[in-house]
Amino acid sequence: MDKKAQNLHGQKMGRKGRETRQKIMDMTLDMLGHRSYKDLTVSELASETGVSSSTFYVYFEDIEDVLFACVEAAALDLDDLHAVLEQEWDHKNLEAQVKKFVEVYNELWEKHRVELRIRNLEADQGNLRFLNIRIETTKGILQKLTQRISLLNPKLKYPQQIAIVIHAAMGSIASQHEIGITGAIRQTRKQLSNGVVELICAVLRN
Amino acid sequence: MDKKAQNLHGQKMGRKGRETRQKIMDMTLDMLGHRSYKDLTVSELASETGVSSSTFYVYFEDIEDVLFACVEAAALDLDDLHAVLEQEWDHKNLEAQVKKFVEVYNELWEKHRVELRIRNLEADQGNLRFLNIRIETTKGILQKLTQRISLLNPKLKYPQQIAIVIHAAMGSIASQHEIGITGAIRQTRKQLSNGVVELICAVLRN
Amino acid sequence: MDKKAQNLHGQKMGRKGRETRQKIMDMTLDMLGHRSYKDLTVSELASETGVSSSTFYVYFEDIEDVLFACVEAAALDLDDLHAVLEQEWDHKNLEAQVKKFVEVYNELWEKHRVELRIRNLEADQGNLRFLNIRIETTKGILQKLTQRISLLNPKLKYPQQIAIVIHAAMGSIASQHEIGITGAIRQTRKQLSNGVVELICAVLRN
Amino acid sequence: MDKKAQNLHGQKMGRKGRETRQKIMDMTLDMLGHRSYKDLTVSELASETGVSSSTFYVYFEDIEDVLFACVEAAALDLDDLHAVLEQEWDHKNLEAQVKKFVEVYNELWEKHRVELRIRNLEADQGNLRFLNIRIETTKGILQKLTQRISLLNPKLKYPQQIAIVIHAAMGSIASQHEIGITGAIRQTRKQLSNGVVELICAVLRN
DNA sequence: GATGAATGAGAATTCATTCAT
DNA sequence: TATGAATGAATTCTCATTCAT
Structure with missing residues (x-):
C-alpha cells in the first residue's frame, strides 16, 4: 500500500x-x-x-526492484489454485480432480512464467526477499496439498514431504524453457502432465 | 582433450x-x-x-567459458549413479534400493551443486551449450530409470514421463539454497529424501 | 526588502x-x-x-542562492560586536575589555557558525557575492578594531595589518570543526580564547 | 610505500x-x-x-582520493620550516628571525597553496582523513613554535595557545584568494606579513 | 607463462530544472 | 501556493578486452 x-x-x-x-x-x-x-x-x-x-x-x-515488484504482483494471483485444493478429493473422481489441479497449476505458470522463474532463480541463489516471498506464497498451497494427501491415503508416512516433492516436480517442469528436452525425447508439457497425474494418483491410491 | x-x-x-x-x-x-x-x-x-x-x-x-568447463568436468562424474540404476530392482528389496538411488543422487549434487545449478540455470534460459550437455548427461540416467520403472510396474501408462518427473523433483530439491524453506516448515534434505523414497516406492508398487 | x-x-x-x-x-x-x-x-x-x-x-x-540568503541574514546580526568595539578601551581594564571582545566574537560565531563558514569558504575561492558581503561586514569591525589598537599603542607601525591578522586568527579558530585538533593537544575553544586575549593584550601593552 | x-x-x-x-x-x-x-x-x-x-x-x-594523495605529498615538504624553528631565537636578532620564519611559512603556502587549502577546507568540515593529516603535519611545527615562544618570553601564561593562534593567523592570511580584501583596504600579502611580524615580536618582547 | 598498462564502450545514477495543474 | 511528473545532460563507474613486454 x-x-x-x-x-x-x-x-x-x-x-x-x-x-x-x-x-x-x-x-x-x-x-x-x-x-x-x-x-x-x-x-x-x-x-x-x-x-x-x-x-x-x-x-x-534498480532492476532487482522491478523484478520484485512483478513477483509480488504475481503472488497475489493464487485464488484459483487454492480453490481446487479446497475442494474435497475422493477416490471415485480422483483422476479428474488431480488432473484439474495439475491443469490449474500449469495455467498459473503459463500466466506468470516469467515472474515465477525469476522468483525461483533468485531464491535458489539465496536472495532473501525472493526466498521469503516464495515461502509465503507456497506455504498455504503446501498445507492444503498435504491435507489432501493425508486424507486420501492415511497410510503414508511422509505426506508433508511428498507434498513438497510433488510441488517441486510440478514447478520444475513448468519452468523449463523448452519442455521435455531435459531428456532424450522431446516431451510436450501435456505429456509430462499426464505423468504427473499418474504419479500423484498412484501415490494416493497406494 | x-x-x-x-x-x-x-x-x-x-x-x-x-x-x-x-x-x-x-x-x-x-x-x-x-x-x-x-x-x-x-x-x-x-x-x-x-x-x-x-x-x-x-x-x-569469458565467464561462460569457465562455467562450461566446470560443468563439463562435473558431467564426467556419473559412474556411481549409473551403477545403482544398472542393478536389478525387485519388489522385495525395493525400499532399500530406491533409498540407495536417492542417496547416490543426493551425493552427486552435494559434490557438484554449483556446477549442476549453473547448468540448469543456463539450460532453463535456453542456452544451447548447457541445454545440450544436460540432455547428454541426463539421457542415460532417464533411460535406465524408465526401464526400472517399467519393469517393476508394467501397468503404468506413462513410465517415461514419470521418470522425467521424478528426476525433475529430485533435482529441484537438491538444488535449493537452503532446503525446505520452500514450504512452511523447515525440512532437512534428509526428511525430503524420505518423501521422495516413499513416493517412488508407492508408484512402483501400485 | x-x-x-x-x-x-x-x-x-x-x-x-x-x-x-x-x-x-x-x-x-x-x-x-x-x-x-x-x-x-x-x-x-x-x-x-x-x-x-x-x-x-x-x-x-539554486543552492548558492539559499546560502547567500542565509549569509545575508546572519550579516545583520553584528550589533553586539560593534557595541564592544565602540566602548573606550584603557590600559587599566584592558584585559577585561579584550576578554569581553573575544567572548562576543565567539558568541557570534557560535550562533552563525554555518553561515560564516560558508561565507569564508566561498569568498576564499573567489566568489564575488560572498567576497563583497564579507568585505561589507568586516569593514566596520576592522576600522573600529584598528582604532582601538592605534589609540592604546600608538608606537605600532602596522596597526591596521595587526587588526586584520587578529581578526583572521579569531575567525580561523572559531570556524574549525572541532577546535584545537589543529595541534597535538586538544584545546577547548575556551583555552584558545585565553591565548587570543593574552596575545592581544601583549601587543597593546608593548 | x-x-x-x-x-x-x-x-x-x-x-x-x-x-x-x-x-x-x-x-x-x-x-x-x-x-x-x-x-x-x-x-x-x-x-x-x-x-x-x-x-x-x-x-x-575518486576525486577525494587524488586530493588526499596530493595533500599527503605536500605534507612531506616541511623541512625548511622545521629548520627555521630549530634555530635559537634571541632578543637581539628577533625581528630578523621572526621575519625569516614568516617568509618561509609564506613560501611554503606559495608552493603548496592548493593542497593546503584543500586540506583545511576538508578538515574544517570534519573530514577525518584530512583532519588527521593536518594534525600530524602541524603537531611538530606547533611544538617547536611553542618552545620558541616559551623560551623568549617565559612570563606568558598561554604560550601553547598563542602558538596555535599565531599559526592559525598565518594560515588564514596565506590561504586567501586575493589577499587583503578581507577588509576595506586592499593589503598585499607583504604588508600583512609585516603586521604578523610586528605582532609576534610584540608578544615575545612583552 | 604471465602480467602491467590502458582503454572503449556502455551502463548506472544523479540532479537540477521545467511545466502543467 | 504547492507539487506531481518527467527528463536532459552530465558524470561516475565498471568491465571485458587487447597488446606489448
Missing part, C-alpha cells in the same frame, strides 16, 4: 504515476520473455517502455 | 599452465558458492585466484 | 510563503551542520524540509 | 604506471589553481591529463 502511495522521490503517486510504474513493470515481463535475465539493463528497459532512464529511477531502485 | 592440451594462445600447456587453469576453475566454483552468479566478473575472479585478468584470457574466452 | 516581498514567481509573498521560505533556510543551516557542503542537493534539501523540489524553485534560484 | 607499490587493480606499478599516476596528481593541482574545487570532475581531470577516465580509476578511487 505504501509502495503504491509514494514513488522514490517521495512524491505521492497520482493516476499518471501509477500508470507509468505499471508500464515499466509490464515491459519488464515482456522483455524477460525474449531475452536472458542477466542481460536486462535499466537503459534498455526504460527506452523500450518509452520513458527516459531517469524516469525508471523515479519508480524503482 | 585438445582443449586440455593447449591454451587459447595456442601454446602447449605444461604442468604450470594446467595448474593455473585448474586454479581458476576451482576459484570459480568456490566463489559461486557464496555469491550470486550474475555478479561474477573476470577481474574479480582473476584477482581472487591470484592471477592478473590477462592471465584469465590465456585459458578462457 | 524587495526580495522579501515577492517570490521568484513574481507573486507577493504572504504569511505562508514567508514561512516556507524560512523553513527552507532553516533546514539548509541545519543540514550543513552535519554534512559536507558540497554534497547538499536541492532535492534532498527540499525533501528534508518537507516540500517538493519544485517548491524550492519558487523561492530560490 | 604500499600505495606506490600497487594500483587499484591490484597490479604492481612499474615506471609507466607511476608516471601516469603522478601526471594525474599534477593536473589536479594545476586545475584547482583556476577552477572551483567542487566543480572538479573525474572526466574533465582525466581528459585534461590525456588519459581516459577509466585510467583515472586505475589509480584513484
